[in-house]
Amino acid sequence: MSIQKIARLAGVSVATVSRVLNNQGTVKPQNRERVLSAIKESNYQPNLLARQLRTARSNMLLVMVSNISNPFCADVVKGIEAEAESNGYRILLCNSGSDVKRSQSSLQLLSGKMVDGVITMDAISALPQLSTLIADAPWVQCAEYDEDSSVSSVGIDDYQASRHVVGQFIAAGRRNVAMINHDLTYKYARQREQGYRDMLQEHQLDGFPVEYAAELSFNAGKTAMQNLLAQPVRPDAVFAISDTLAAGAIRAIDEAGLRIPQDIAVIGFDGTELGEMTSPQLSTIEQPSHQIGRQAVTLLLNKINDPAGPPERSRLAWRFVQRLSS
Structure with a gap:
């Protein structure tokens, strides 16, 4: 199924389909819904390589988690994935185990333009080494942050x-x-x-x-x-x-x-x-784990779209849940 056939099926222009696929420009809500319905009905799979060559973006985000077996980390990743997909992105997950060498291997995807940005959940002690590896690429530190860093971050108090x-x-x-x-x-x-x-x-x-x-x-x-x-x-x-x-x-x-x-x-x-x-x-x-993940993606997309923009720091609200153990 080609993009032209998707346009005919949705009753819109090829340009409108392209804007929906690349999450760019303004599209009327009803037209966006028609395009998405046509894509779902036809099981259309866009040519990611062609899109990358055309837009200089991969529409992929690298997510580096220190310990995916930690239920909190897993919940944050679910929020990251949901927000990424709602913005036309996919995620690549790296369970770094707080191992900088393992992180270095995954971060090579940045220099190869295979991913557009990175979200990390590593210990703050690893930030100097990560800064050297990530350099000027779009980056958000999630649930672990340095107030004096130039890296955008999201977490709680x-x-x-x-x-x-x-x-x-x-x-x-x-x-x-x-x-x-x-x-x-x-x-x-x-x-x-x-x-x-x-x-x-x-x-x-x-x-x-x-x-x-x-x-x-x-x-x-x-x-x-x-x-x-x-x-x-x-x-x-x-x-x-x-x-x-x-x-x-x-x-x-x-x-x-x-x-x-x-x-x-x-x-x-x-x-x-x-x-x-x-x-x-x-x-x-x-902790608002899903919201932390979603906000991390929002901050990262802001950085991807405006690399020169200032770092953003989000501190989200927590709440105490009283149960029978106390």
């Missing part, structure tokens, strides 16, 4: 969200509040820990030594909680910096014969569906 968690524990009369953190090379981990420490200090409460999970996994969360339970003083509340770690903590508490939240309250972070699967269901800070 992790510091204030963390303070809110500790405030919930304190308001409920908890005094021995522990924390399970992960990797401090990530800025979000440092901000959440700082919010935890500051809130305890302001209320003149002694914090536990922060327990650092070996990885962002259920088993690592369980092990971290077992270590906390082995302390001379048992915590009466635990703040885990991800729902995955919190789920592991809940299992450890249950296996120790303790009750949640009566003996130990637990609050997680991210707002993934995992929080509704635990027993009891998990209280958590809900």
Whole structure:
């Protein structure tokens, strides 16, 4: 099926079909709908190489995720993909594992003009190396950012969200509040820990030594909680910096014969569906994961269309979800 046949089927001009396919120019909503319906009906597949030669764009975006097994990252990618497709783009996904060498291999797609821009979710410690590799290509840093960077970014205020968690524990009369953190090379981990420490200090409460999970996994969360339970003083509340770690903590508490939240309250972070699967269901800070992904694409397309434009920084709203674990 050619573009000319699509035009005849939709009853519009070839130029109108071209504008719809390339997401360029102004098209009347009814004409756009007719073109899209004709494309769907005929199962039309545009010649991407021809389009790239014609427009100097590939209509492909590279998405580099540090850990795709993290439910939060997976949810963000879903938002990225949905917004990209609604704007006529496809995504290429790289599970970098925070490995700069693996990232370097994927980023060669930029120099080869195989992708038009990149969205990264790597630790902030990797940004200097990534900056060298990405250079002046359109780039958005997602859920992990540097306020002083020239790179556009989107995320939430992790510091204030963390303070809110500790405030919930304190308001409920908890005094021995522990924390399970992960990797401090990530800025979000440092901000959440700082919010935890500051809130305890302001209320003149002694914090536990922060327990650092070996990885962002259920088993690592369980092990971290077992270590906390082995302390001379048992915590009466635990703040885990991800729902995955919190789920592991809940299992450890249950296996120790303790009750949640009566003996130990637990609050997680991210707002993934995992929080509704635990027993009891998990209280958590809900990040707008899909919206973060969609906003990352919006910022990236702004940069693609206006390379000289200033960096944009979006901080989206989070919310606390109260469930039975706290």
